[in-house]
Amino acid sequence: MAFQDLREFLDAVEKVDELKVVHGADLASEIGSITEITAWSAEHPLVLFDDITGHPVGTRIAVHSFDSYRRMQLIYGFPDGLRGAALTAWWKDRLGDYVPVPPVEVETGPVMQNLMIGEDVDLFRFPAPMWHAQDGAPYLATGGASVLRDPDTGQLNAGCYRGMRYDRNTIGHHLAGGHNGQVIRDKYFARGENCPVVITLGNDPSFTLAGAENVGFGQNELEFGGFLRGAPYEMVTGPLTGLPFPATAEVVLEGEILHPDVEPKRSEGPWGEGLGYYASAFAQPAVRIGAVYHRDDPIVMGEPTLRFRNRGAAGGFAQTARRLHLLERSGLEGVRGIGQVGPFLVVSIKQHYSGQVMRIADYVMAGLADRPPRYLVMVDDDIDPSNTALVNWAIATRVDPASQIHIQRDRWCNVINPAGLTPAKRAIEDYTLGTTIIDACKPFRWRADWDRMFARSDIQDELRAATAAKWEDVLGPLITAPKPA
Missing domain, CATH: 2.30.110.10 (Electron Transport, Fmn-binding Protein; Chain A)
Incomplete structure (x- = not known):
């Protein structure tokens, strides 16, 4: 307006x-x-x-x-x-x-x-x-x-x-x-x-x-x-x-x-x-x-910077939209969403070929018109990139640290972050640090076998609905609460 x-x-x-x-x-x-x-x-x-x-x-x-x-x-x-x-x-x-x-x-x-x-x-x-x-x-x-x-x-x-x-x-x-x-x-x-x-x-x-x-x-x-x-x-x-x-x-x-x-x-x-x-x-x-x-x-x-600032229900939407806009304009196939969970920038993708995860990650690390994220997490399209519980679950269950965590060095960084920016580096205006890519996607080579080998144990929606209907009078919101993720 x-x-x-x-x-x-x-x-x-x-x-x-x-x-x-x-x-x-x-x-x-x-x-x-x-x-x-x-x-x-x-x-x-x-x-x-x-x-x-x-x-x-x-x-x-x-x-x-x-x-x-x-x-x-x-x-x-x-x-x-x-x-x-x-x-x-x-x-x-x-x-x-x-x-x-x-x-x-x-x-x-x-x-x-x-x-x-x-x-x-x-x-x-x-x-x-x-x-x-x-x-x-x-x-x-x-x-x-x-x-x-x-x-x-x-x-x-x-x-x-x-x-x-x-x-x-x-x-x-x-x-x-x-x-x-x-x-x-x-x-x-x-x-x-x-x-x-x-x-x-x-x-x-x-x-x-x-x-x-x-x-x-x-x-x-x-x-x-x-x-x-x-x-x-x-x-x-x-x-x-x-x-x-x-x-x-x-x-x-x-x-x-x-x-x-x-x-x-x-x-x-x-x-x-x-x-x-x-x-x-x-x-x-x-x-x-x-x-x-x-x-x-x-x-x-x-508009001073503050550690605990609640921007409300619309907080950050414009920056997230800009990043998604640039990712979609990149011409890279498979991008499904983008979100921020704590310190992690999270990108969800639909995998179509081996190496696709890191190809998209490399593009994101170019900065999307800003500094590279300190921590980038790549997830599959079954993960909502703004859902803290699901992103943490993907990191906890789909990441082999030996092969799926990638550390990059000498990347342009945010000078306000104290980590690694020693007085000596600041004195010569060397504002570079390491960044991390966490590949929390299912390995592409296992795509046909993953869900068979690792079936999810969450209650099925039909059983959850039937249980809630039967016990609602006794347990109320304890039993009718929505599924956490």
Whole structure:
């Protein structure tokens, strides 16, 4: 659905009774704490912080924009009642019909209501919480998106990168290794130039989701965002950088990522990551902000990473759909489904020939437009790849570790994971680790004999139904409960 701005989205959220306003919380400990605790509950509300200590009434922070079925439905427009595999299939089919919707340029918009430029720039005007108790400093940018332009191709890129506030006109900007933003930034650095950037702190939620989407290098997230919302973005061109930003954004920072020869790198972090650890502080190029544009009573979006965040019944469907879409477009025969079970990315297939399992696994390990999974589990098509019990059962009963677990080395990895990323590796920005493929499929060579040799012992459906009917009055839900898997 095409919301004009964050405010129109908040109005829609309030109408479906999913908005909770909190008055008087402080930035030092309470906003981060409330954000984390409320994230633990399924289908929790969007929380809007107002009367923030040290800031005028009306200067607000909105958190949990994407953490419920209903809010994701407002953004994506999927039919009511779709859940799980059906919801993934719906978005996967929509991706199959993808048509870019380019943004349109406009002269001005609400974001230009207020201007700070040069020496007048003061980032302390906007609320930046300590999201986690041991973060290295307050983080101002956690929920918006950044726009950069490839100096070689002119292609625009939007991405979601956290921003730690250093001082009145400088922030950190964590462009993780391997992301498009890092590649673009370093192209400027190779030329001996600073990298122009604009950073939104609050916007129509689809703009953040577009920035987080793995559309592939060289593709335009702004065009994808237009497709997602069903209407083009209206964009203002920044006078300092020539980069576009949403005309209806809440706050936009315009500046440059400074070449290390212009200004030495600064320590960015620690930062509380979603895996439940603090990512170590390490040197990153700083961003010097030359101009700030903002609306009256601006709203900053906050989406800090949290270990225990319940995204609700629609959580993760878009990423799963993207992966399934790319797998189906690969032309590889037999792909039936994809899911996430704990740390495992799980792909179910219908086997047709020897070697098919590892052929598909190798394609998945190319990353599906993102990092390779740390653990990939391949299962047969009788296993629901989103069902924890069935996936664990397949691993427990169909895997010979000596021949069906494959370890790969020196793979691009997620830098937030502490396992194996020693201080020495981080110091030289070597973000590679091992990955694992677990082939939990029935061996193809035994396909004709497996079920005969290993008959399942579960109660048959007919006997289960007859038993439940006879004993329902005595045992109730104890006897009528559905089969676990």
